[in-house]
Amino acid sequence: MAKIIVVTSGKGGVGKTTTTASFAVGLAQRGHKTVAVDFDVGLRNLDLIMGCERRVVYDFVNVINGEANLNQALIKDKRVENLYVLPASQTRDKEALTKEGVAKTLEELSKSFDFIVCDSPAGIEHGALMAMYYADEALIVTNPEVSSVRDSDRILGILASKSRRAEEVEEPVREHLVITRYAPERVSEGEMLGMDDIIEILGVPLLGVIPESQAVLNSSNAGTPVILTEGSDAGQAYTDLVARFLGDERAHRFLTAEKKGFMRRWFGG
Amino acid sequence: MSSPASQSSAALPFDLKGSVFTLSVMHLHRLNLEDIGLRLDEKVSQAPQFFANMPVVLDLGGLSGPATSTDFAGLIALLREKGLVPVAARRGTESAQAAAIEAGLAILSEAPGGSRAHQREVSPPSESPTKAPDPTPARAAADSAGARHATRVVAQPVRSGQQIYAAGGDLIALRMVSAGAEILADGNIHILGPLRGRALAGAQGDETAHIICQSLEAELVSIAGRYRLFDEIDKSVLGQAVHIYLDGDRLVIDRI
Numbered sequence: 257m258a259k260i261i262v263v264t265s266g267k268g269g270v271g272k273t274t275t276t277a278s279f280a281v282g283l284a285q286r287g288h289k290t291v292a293v294d295f296d297v298g299l300r301n302l303d304l305i306m307g308c309e310r311r312v313v314y315d316f317v318n319v320i321n322g323e324a325n326l327n328q329a330l331i332k333d334k335r336v337e338n339l340y341v342l343p344a345s346q347t348r349d350k351e352a353l354t355k356e357g358v359a360k361t362l363e364e365l366s367k368s369f370d371f372i373v374c375d376s377p378a379g380i381e382h383g384a385l386m387a388m389y390y391a392d393e394a395l396i397v398t399n400p401e402v403s404s405v406r407d408s409d410r411i412l413g414i415l416a417s418k419s420r421r422a423e424e425v426e427e428p429v430r431e432h433l434v435i436t437r438y439a440p441e442r443v444s445e446g447e448m449l450g451m452d453d454i455i456e457i458l459g460v461p462l463l464g465v466i467p468e469s470q471a472v473l474n475s476s477n478a479g480t481p482v483i484l485t486e487g488s489d490a491g492q493a494y495t496d497l498v499a500r501f502l503g504d505e506r507a508h509r510f511l512t513a514e515k516k517g518f519m520r521r522w523f524g525g
Numbered sequence: 526m527s528s529p530a531s532q533s534s535a536a537l538p539f540d541l542k543g544s545v546f547t548l549s550v551m552h553l554h555r556l557n558l559e560d561i562g563l564r565l566d567e568k569v570s571q572a573p574q575f576f577a578n579m580p581v582v583l584d585l586g587g588l589s590g591p592a593t594s595t596d597f598a599g600l601i602a603l604l605r606e607k608g609l610v611p612v613a614a615r616r617g618t619e620s621a622q623a624a625a626i627e628a629g630l631a632i633l634s635e636a637p638g639g640s641r642a643h644q645r646e647v648s649p650p651s652e653s654p655t656k657a658p659d660p661t662p663a664r665a666a667a668d669s670a671g672a673r674h675a676t677r678v679v680a681q682p683v684r685s686g687q688q689i690y691a692a693g694g695d696l697i698a699l700r701m702v703s704a705g706a707e708i709l710a711d712g713n714i715h716i717l718g719p720l721r722g723r724a725l726a727g728a729q730g731d732e733t734a735h736i737i738c739q740s741l742e743a744e745l746v747s748i749a750g751r752y753r754l755f756d757e758i759d760k761s762v763l764g765q766a767v768h769i770y771l772d773g774d775r776l777v778i779d780r781i
Contacts, residue, residue: 406705416681417687457703459700
């Protein structure tokens with residue numbers, strides 16, 4: 257049985273897709289057969305971040321409608337063993353994701369994968385609800401600013417009340433906090449919410465803090481999940497995050513503002 | 526000519542001010558006057574004092590079949606005969622509302638946060654808490670024990686956008702109440718985590734209700750309609766464990 261993990265946030269643009277891509281790569285790198293599923297029907301971009309947009313033939317909606325089977329739609333990653341992507345459709349709307357269709361697809365994926373990582377669309381409408389409905393665990397992606405934290409709180413409330421586990425009164429969805437775009441120097445200047453404040457407001461255990469990094473933008477443009485970018489701070493933070501998710505003890509890094517020397521600035525940190 | 530009115534409003538014949546009242550709501554299922562009369566006699570005989578001159582609102586939401594102004598006129602006469610004072614109607618179809626207006630009733634719009642949960646059987650204080658036939662199947666399961674003082678315990682955090690209402694009793698929140706969340710109780714409210722959202726105790730007008738919380742960071746606290754917003758809360762009690770209650774008409778916030 258696969259474990260289904262939703263990556264969600266409520267707010268848009270906080271790093272859900274970036275997190276989905278690197279998290280899925282990280283799990284696969286550790287030897288777990290993993291599939292990343294794009295639930296953002298109509299605005300697909302997981303395939304872009306994963307660098308497989310030119311290899312999309314069939315998509316999630318085709319599978320739900322019975323126009324293609326899963327093996328035709330799944331795209332095997334060329335860089336990492338054990339990693340697949342199920343892309344979203346660009347031309348449909350989110351209503352195409354029916355509860356039965358999603359259930360059937362996830363059930364079939366469960367047979368051959370260890371982890372199913374669901375990339376949720378922003379908002380709290382149908383697409384987001386479908387992405388979280390069958391989840392066993394959830395990564396709540398939050399930026400260190402008030403509106404993002406408020407939206408994450410709202411999503412946590414929905415997870416606790418509208419997911420399958422909530423409706424069938426099973427053990428609740430296990431929640432993990434992922435803080436992205438964290439800029440320690442702006443926190444120390446009081447321009448951003450601190451990590452401790454966010455944890456305090458949301459009351460969810462912290463899985464990882466991803467620093468604000470130029471590497472994220474560069475790797476997105478290149479179609480390479482940032483975790484694969486050697487030596488980048490954000491990539492290392494995602495590697496730590498995956499290790500923690502799998503039960504390893506890893507200290508949190510990149511939490512304090514570091515004074516960049518001339519040489520480091522010159523050669524890039 | 527001297528006026529009995531106070532100095533400030535002496536120039537005007539009256540002042541119009543809004544106020545919040547607790548009213549009993551009669552949930553009508555059928556407009557069968559004979560049945561209603563019998564059921565009323567039964568209720569009133571239990572505590573005649575309680576029902577004397579009691580204003581009631583007619584809820585038309587559960588009414589099956591059409592209703593005419595003649596029906597309402599008959600019902601109003603019957604209620605008055607039994608000592609009740611029908612003042613308004615709410616919900617129901619447009620034609621039922623039109624008929625109610627024609628019969629001289631006002632129409633009340635849904636109260637803010639006026640969920641189904643607001644409905645509970647009004648019983649005279651002397652009545653023993655035996656299980657009454659439940660007129661609203663949609664009522665919360667926690668309430669279905671029929672005990673009017675059932676306590677509702679919320680073990681999960683109450684998140685932004687959620688609303689939890691403890692009808693007829695107390696509410697105990699074991700964890701936080703987030704900003705943008707709202708908890709209401711007809712009785713007392715206890716919050717064992719921080720209160721960052723809104724908490725309204727005595728939602729049906731019980732002025733003896735209390736709010737107790739571990740850390741006061743609330744957007745709004747209210748007891749029996751007397752409320753205070755975050756900006757109006759004394760800075761010395763912010764973030765503190767507090768006890769909130771009414772002293773007459775004044776909302777008091779004490780550190781514990």
